[in-house]
Amino acid sequence: MEFVLNxxxxxxxxxxxxxxxxxxxxxxxxxxxxxSAGVSYSGDDWQVATxxxxxxxxxxxxxxxxxxxxxxxxxxxxxxxxTALVNYxxxxxxxxxxxxxxxxxxxxxxxxxxxxxxxxxGVGVSYVVSPKVKTDLDGDQQSIRFKNAVGGAFEIxxxxxxxxxxxxxxxxxxxxxxxxxxxxxxxxxxxxxxxAYQF
Numbered sequence: 331m332e333f334v335l336n337x338x339x340x341x342x343x344x345x346x347x348x349x350x351x352x353x354x355x356x357x358x359x360x361x362x363x364x365x366s367a368g369v370s371y372s373g374d375d376w377q378v379a380t381x382x383x384x385x386x387x388x389x390x391x392x393x394x395x396x397x398x399x400x401x402x403x404x405x406x407x408x409x410x411x412x413t414a415l416v417n418y419x420x421x422x423x424x425x426x427x428x429x430x431x432x433x434x435x436x437x438x439x440x441x442x443x444x445x446x447x448x449x450x451x452g453v454g455v456s457y458v459v460s461p462k463v464k465t466d467l468d469g470d471q472q473s474i475r476f477k478n479a480v481g482g483a484f485e486i487x488x489x490x491x492x493x494x495x496x497x498x499x500x501x502x503x504x505x506x507x508x509x510x511x512x513x514x515x516x517x518x519x520x521x522x523x524x525x526a527y528q529f
Contacts, residue, residue, distance in 0.1 A: 360406055364413060365399040368499075368524030376505075376516040378430060378463045378474055386512075387465060389424035391432060391505065392520025396420075398436075402528050409445035411452075413526075414438070424463070434461035440485065450495070452485040458503055463513075474513050476505045487526075495526045 372392020379387040398417030405411070421432040440454030458479040465472045481503030487495045499522045507513040 360404050362402050362404075363399065363529045364402040364415070364526055365397075365529075366415060366417070366524055366526040367395075367397045368497075368522045369393075369395060370419075370499075370501075370520045370522030372518055372520040374516065374518050376518065377512065377514045378432075379465045379467065379472060380512045381467045382470060387430060387467065389421070389430055389432065391421075391424070391516055391518040392501075392522075393424065393432075394421040396436075396522065396524070404444070409443055411442040411444045411450065413440045413442075413454075415440075429466040431464045432461075433464075434479075435459040436481070438483070440483070442485075442487070448489040450487045450489075452483075452487070452497075454483045454485070456481040456483065456501070456503070458505075461505055474511070475508045476513075477508055479503045479505050493528045495528075497524045497526060498522075499524060 370392050372390040374390055374392065375388045376391045377386045377388045381387060396417050396419040398415045400413060400415035402411060402413045415438050417436045417438065419434050419436055424430045424432045436456045436458045438454055438456035440452045442450045442452035444450045458481060461476040461479060463474045463476075465474065481501055483499055483501040485497050485499040487497035490496055500519070501522065502517065502519045505516045505518060507515070
């Protein structure tokens with residue numbers, strides 16, 4: 331998996347390190363560092379480019395791999411938990427009629443109901459930073475950038491251990507290209523399977 335290190339990614343990495351350090355320092359007050367990883371699948375076809383021959387290049391924009399980390403907070407009085415995470419979501423093999431790679435940085439907040447011993451339910455919002463597609467169409471390389479996007483999510487989780495959760499999430503985001511061209515707007519829904527570990 332390739333990771334493109336630019337200034338913005340480094341800024342988020344530094345912010346994430348600060349969140350983890352802060353969470354560790356105040357874990358006794360209900361805060362804990364958390365890391366997560368997952369795979370996702372989308373059924374929505376999305377046109378992002380055309381080949382030199384004029385054929386559309388489409389892919390399903392909700393995939394594939396996501397890693398992240400941040401802070402979790404558990405209320406001591408109510409069955410409520412909240413998390414704030416910074417993620418990197420990447421699809422290295424997106425696209426048809428050519429090669430395309432899709433990457434973005436979702437910053438998300440989730441609130442969970444934790445009144446059941448091994449099950450939790452959550453809803454949340456995300457702000458997707460720097461969504462972009464890189465294509466290689468018959469040797470012609472392009473970088474297509476999209477506006478930052480807002481999304482929502484619903485999640486159900488099962489506790490494999492007291493600190494390790496397996497979750498199934500349904501999420502939705504809307505993307506708009508920054509510049510006029512062949513790339514289309516897209517409402518992207520995705521189903522993902524995730525693991526989250528709370529320290």
